[in-house]
Amino acid sequence: MLTASMKGMVALTGLEAVSNGVQFMIHDDAGIVKWGKRRIPRLHKLWDFYSGRSGIGRFVQTSFLFYGGITTFFLTFFSLRFNVFDGTYGRTLVGNLANIGFTQIQGGTILFWAYQILAVMMLSAASMTALQDAQATEWRDVAIGEIPEVVIYRDRRGTFTRSVTITFAAAVIIMLLVRGQTTHAVPFYSIGVFLPITAMGLAIRKHILEHAKGRARKLGAAGATFSACLSAIVFLGQIFGKWEEGGWVRLISFSILFTVAHLLLLSPLGYRDPKQIHRIVREKAHVRGAMASIVEWQSLKMQEYRYSLLIAIARFWQLFGINRPVRYDPPAIAGDYDHALHTDHPEAPSFLAQYLEKKEEPRLGGKPQETAPASEDPFS
Known part of the structure; x- marks a missing residue:
C-alpha cells in the first residue's frame, strides 16, 4: 500500500x-x-x-x-x-x-x-516523461509558429535532440535558481495541467454538440461542461486561492509566457506558409498519418488566428490616425477538420499537397530546349 x-x-x-x-x-x-x-x-x-x-x-x-x-x-x-x-x-x-x-x-x-x-x-x-512531452509538443509548436524553426531537428534514432537538450538545460537552470527545492514546481505543474484540460473539455463539448444526438448529446455536453468548469476552478484556485503563498508569482509567470508566445507568433518568426508547414511536419519531424494531418490543420488555424490579430492591431492604430498595413497576405484556409484529417483514409497524402509546387520528373540529358514560335511579321 x-x-x-x-x-x-x-x-x-x-x-x-x-x-x-x-x-x-x-x-x-x-x-x-x-x-x-x-x-x-x-x-x-x-x-x-x-x-x-x-x-x-x-x-x-x-x-x-x-x-x-x-x-x-x-x-x-x-x-x-x-x-x-x-x-x-x-x-x-x-x-x-x-x-x-x-x-x-x-x-x-x-x-x-x-x-x-x-x-x-x-x-x-x-520525470523522464517530461522529455517525452518535450519531444511530442515542441515540434508542433514549431509548426504552428510559436517556436523558431531552428529548434526542430530529429536524428536517425527518432529523437528530437535540440528540443530535449534545451528542455534539460532549462530544467537544470530552474533547479539552480530554486536551490533544488522541487516543491516550488508543484503549483506550476497543476496550473499547466488544468489549463489544457479546461480547453480540452470545451473542445469535447463542442464536438459532442455538433455530432451527437438525443440523450447522448445532452449527457455528454453536460459532462464535458462540468469537467471544463471544474478544471477552470482548480486552475484559478492555484493562482487566486493561494495568492499569499505565491499565487501572484504564478500569475506573473504565466502572463509573461502568454505574452512572449504571442509576440513570437506575431513576429516574422511566427509566419508559416503551407510549404513551410509541410516541410516542418513531413521532412524535418518525419511525422506521417493522422497526427501529421492534425498538426498541419492546427498550423493553418493558428495562421488564421495570427492574421486576425494583425488585422485587429492595424485597426487599433487606425483609431489614432496611424495607418499600418498588414505585411502578409491572407493565409490559406484550414477548412473542415474532418476533411483535413482524412478519417476514412488515414494513409491519404497531406491535404497541403494542393499548395505545393509539383516537381518535374528528371529527364535523361536534361530538360529539352524549347524554341519560340515563328513570328508572322517578317519585319519584327
Whole structure:
C-alpha cells in the first residue's frame, strides 16, 4: 500500500504523457481487443473504443485513472489515520508513511532507506516523461509558429535532440535558481495541467454538440461542461486561492509566457506558409498519418488566428490616425477538420499537397530546349 501510495500521483501525471506520446504508438489492436472481437463480438462498442493507436492510449489512460485514483485514496487515508503530512519530522508525506510502516519490523530502518533509494530511482524515471512531452509538443509548436524553426531537428534514432537538450538545460537552470527545492514546481505543474484540460473539455463539448444526438448529446455536453468548469476552478484556485503563498508569482509567470508566445507568433518568426508547414511536419519531424494531418490543420488555424490579430492591431492604430498595413497576405484556409484529417483514409497524402509546387520528373540529358514560335511579321 505504501508503494502504491507513492506511485499514485505519478500515475495520474502519466495521462498527459500518454496523450502526447500516442503519436509514437503502433496503429494496431491490443491483444485483449483482438481476443474480444473474436470471442465476445456483442461488446463491439467496447472493442471499437479500445481499437487502434488511440485505443492503446485509452487503455493506458483508463489504467492510470483507476490505479492513480485508488492509490491516491490510500495516500489520503493513511495521512489522516497517522496524522502525518508533508513537512512532518522533516520528511515528505510518503517518507513519513514509509517510515511508519517499515519501523514496525526488525531491520526496518535498512528497508526504509532502501525504499527511499528505490523511490528516488522510480521518480527519476517518471520525470523522464517530461522529455517525452518535450519531444511530442515542441515540434508542433514549431509548426504552428510559436517556436523558431531552428529548434526542430530529429536524428536517425527518432529523437528530437535540440528540443530535449534545451528542455534539460532549462530544467537544470530552474533547479539552480530554486536551490533544488522541487516543491516550488508543484503549483506550476497543476496550473499547466488544468489549463489544457479546461480547453480540452470545451473542445469535447463542442464536438459532442455538433455530432451527437438525443440523450447522448445532452449527457455528454453536460459532462464535458462540468469537467471544463471544474478544471477552470482548480486552475484559478492555484493562482487566486493561494495568492499569499505565491499565487501572484504564478500569475506573473504565466502572463509573461502568454505574452512572449504571442509576440513570437506575431513576429516574422511566427509566419508559416503551407510549404513551410509541410516541410516542418513531413521532412524535418518525419511525422506521417493522422497526427501529421492534425498538426498541419492546427498550423493553418493558428495562421488564421495570427492574421486576425494583425488585422485587429492595424485597426487599433487606425483609431489614432496611424495607418499600418498588414505585411502578409491572407493565409490559406484550414477548412473542415474532418476533411483535413482524412478519417476514412488515414494513409491519404497531406491535404497541403494542393499548395505545393509539383516537381518535374528528371529527364535523361536534361530538360529539352524549347524554341519560340515563328513570328508572322517578317519585319519584327
